[in-house]
Amino acid sequence: MASDTADIRNGAVLNIDGQLWTVIEFQHVKPGKGGAFVRTKLKNVTTGKTVDRTYNAGAKIEITNVDRRDYQYLYQDGADFVFMDTSDYDQITVSGDTVGDATNFMLENQMVNIAIHDGTPLYIELPPSVVLEITYTEPGLQGDRSSAGTKPATLETGYEIHVPLFIENYTKFKVDTLDVSYLGRVNV
Template identity: 80%
Template sequence: MASTADIRNGVVLKIDGQLWTVIDFQHVKPGKGGAFVRTKMKNVVSGKTVDKTYNAGTKIEIENVDRRDFTYLYQDGDSFVFMDTADYDQINVSSTVVGDAANFMLENQSVTIALNNGNPLYVELPASVVLEVTYTEPGLQGDRSSAGTKAATVETGYEIQVPLFLETGTKVKVDTRTGDYLGRVND
């Protein structure tokens, strides 16, 4: 068992059977009373963020989370198949664990998967990906400003908002955290 002195940013704690990543922590020694540790944590599965305070010296349970590089191969029914780039082992990850990352994944794309005791916790994509627009309404003549947006479907089937001047077949950079259009990509 570890104590609150072992809390650092990025450490994963097991609290009430759930895994929480420490986003921020602060050791506080007030002039009156005992020292304590103030933490801001994010639930590994749900993404919920909470603030939690521990008295100094409190015993905590630190979990081992292994983050490894994988290559996305294909979707098999309700699961996604990934290959470990180090030993070429393949793992199946359920669609609930992959979550919104499925909207931005193309075959042979590199991703990072966090594993705890061999169980995948979440899939982490690069901050942005390049995707091709497969369908969008044609822009009107004169719509060359950045004022308006329209819906566009990218090659993964996900729909994003793009400027009016973009056409089908254009490659765009998309933020994987928010799904926002970041810019056009010239080959």
């Protein structure tokens, strides 16, 4: 779909030289001298590479239509992952390469958002935070509530994260899926 830079939004998918790029950030800039321009940060949908790109205001760009739907993660099948569309119960299989690092934070029955273009899953978007349980961490120091110290902890997905020293085994807590940080304990 032919558009111009005024149509750039976060999450829009641009087709640049046959490759699909997601807009992570954009900023319309109107300097005192010279013409206005749009500064963007783009992420390649297939490789995950990010680049900064600047367009003159009004430049023609190609925005691609991407279907984003909520899916429920069902199970892993070898290197692939099976998801179900909760609106019509259709199942799709997504390759492990496409799922990528999201596997570190996915549990069965978890809801995710999958972007699909021409029937091909492009990427998986996790919720901003997920609740996971620690299966193993070294014993903490009782009474140490300082935020300065951290220790490694293994999550129920097998992924390792750093948590405050006072956290113990089998603690459920919120994890920020964007920057992989500890957000606090959850009482269940």
